[in-house]
Amino acid sequence: MRQFTYISTAAALAESDIDAILESAQTRNPLNDITGFLLYNGRNFLQLIEGPRSALMTLMVRLAVDRRHSGIVRLEDHPITKRVCPEWTMHRIQLSESVDRRRDELDQALPPALDAVVRRTVLNFASLN
Numbered sequence: 480m481r482q483f484t485y486i487s488t489a490a491a492l493a494e495s496d497i498d499a500i501l502e503s504a505q506t507r508n509p510l511n512d513i514t515g516f517l518l519y520n521g522r523n524f525l526q527l528i529e530g531p532r533s534a535l536m537t538l539m540v541r542l543a544v545d546r547r548h549s550g551i552v553r554l555e556d557h558p559i560t561k562r563v564c565p566e567w568t569m570h571r572i573q574l575s576e577s578v579d580r581r582r583d584e585l586d587q588a589l590p591p592a593l594d595a596v597v598r599r600t601v602l603n604f605a606s607l608n
């Protein structure tokens with residue numbers, strides 16, 4: 480299994496578009512043995528996906544041509560022996576409006592088993608405005 484984390488720049492999207500992305504991800508991911516979480520700050524996405532390598536690669540190809548975002552940048556990519564979020568078919572972690580509170584709240588909301596390096600990377604995303 481692998482775990483892959485990326486950021487991307489969102490197109491002009493409404494909240495209903497984010498809901499639609501999540502809904503389809505939550506339907507499709509169990510079929511592909513993929514779990515993970517999604518952050519959206521109004522301009523950027525950060526997504527962590529984990530599962531069989533081939534399933535992740537197939538999803539990455541789809542993501543790369545999805546016009547709802549662009550400029551995918553890989554932050555982390557490594558093999559894992561155990562999922563960090565086995566229960567999350569695709570869970571949106573809501574970011575607090577307050578930048579001051581955002582980092583702490585995100586730290587609480589992230590899966591406890593998340594690797595320290597990945598955690599730091601994800602927390603840095605919360606500091607973006």
Ligand SMILES: Cc1cc2nc3c(=O)[nH]c(=O)nc-3n(C[C@H](O)[C@H](O)[C@H](O)COP(=O)(O)O)c2cc1C
Pocket residue numbers: 500503504505507508517524526528538541542543545547548569
């Ligand atoms: C930010 C973002 C996150 C996405 N996450 C997933 C996901 O976790 N799983 C998934 O199947 N599709 C996800 N999608 C949708 C895929 O890009 C793609 O539209 C979907 O897999 C359907 O592919 P198809 O149109 O080739 O059938 C996401 C799209 C965006 C913009």
